[in-house]
Amino acid sequence: MSDNVPRTIAAPLLKWYDAHARDLPWRARPGANAPDPYRVWLSEVMLQQTQVASVIPYFEKFTARWPSFEALAAAEDAELMAAWAGLGYYARARNLLACARAVAARGSLPETEAELLGLPGIGGYTAAAIAAIAFGQRAVVVDANVERVVTRLFAVTAPLPGARPRIRTLTDSITPDARAGDFAQAMMDLGSTLCTARAPRCLACPLREQCDGFATGAPEMFPVKAAKPAKPQRYGTMFWIERAGRVLLVRRPAKGLLGGMCALPTGPWADSPPGLADAPISAEWRMLDEQVRHGFTHFNLDVALAAATIPEHTDAPQGEWWPIAEIESAGLPTLFAKAARTFGRMHA
DNA sequence: AAAGCGGGGAA
């Protein structure tokens, strides 16, 4: 089938969606009114580079605690960062708060893609998704699911990310004027449940007859992606400083890796194990046998663990002394939560 | 245009 011929994709896809849509907490219930723009916005930000199953418990927690833009705008930075801990990409949490405050100040969430794009944390995908899903506008919504579905439908052999403009044009060509929001969500549900990355279930797919990728006999070959460079290995040391049953926590700089998050003290990451070179205080350090290994998007990290107990009333670096028994509730990102559990076993 | 930025689930 030629790429130049518009296909009837939307009608069979929407019919499938009406029967098989996933029941997700930010979607309007069948027969209900339009979805709440606050919930659509919050879910879309949480879903950036994050799978649905990971988002749901955070979405439930956030909407229970902050049910509106106004409520979220009144939150403290530190409590929001702690509530986001574990979800990753922490710049999203900082932008979420800035966006909530901007929306509360102007009265409501804008309804056009162009205005939405001007808000913190809202880029091309999220602006289109909100405009379509929350406000019923026709918008071309392209996420990783849509990229996969479209490159299969049209057997796009050009590799990502270079093929993005072509994919956007193809998506535009199949996006309907009516129910654009449902269409976008239907594409995502299809990509998530049938047109999956590794083993697509083409026999259950409502678009099988129109799919060039299925016709090739190897739809799982799409999308083609450019080769990725190997991740570098980096090293660091984390410092557990105990004083009178409490441990020293610091807040990381607002920008950069894990920016704005509560953390154990560390030195900078290095190309070889730095040992105690960056220790925040002079003390009798004990090195733990166990290390913590953590994978980031762009490098792998091995962290050595150093522990010291200092007498009460001893001077120490700036930070917060957190009760060791309650360390689980400190709102540490996963790297530091893993380390804290390891230090905890040292105690036992 | 390219780089920086987390974490968890699936295969």
Added chain:
DNA sequence: TTCCCAGCTTT
């Protein structure tokens, strides 16, 4: 292990 995911911001 590796791959992947409802991307955005900064340089």
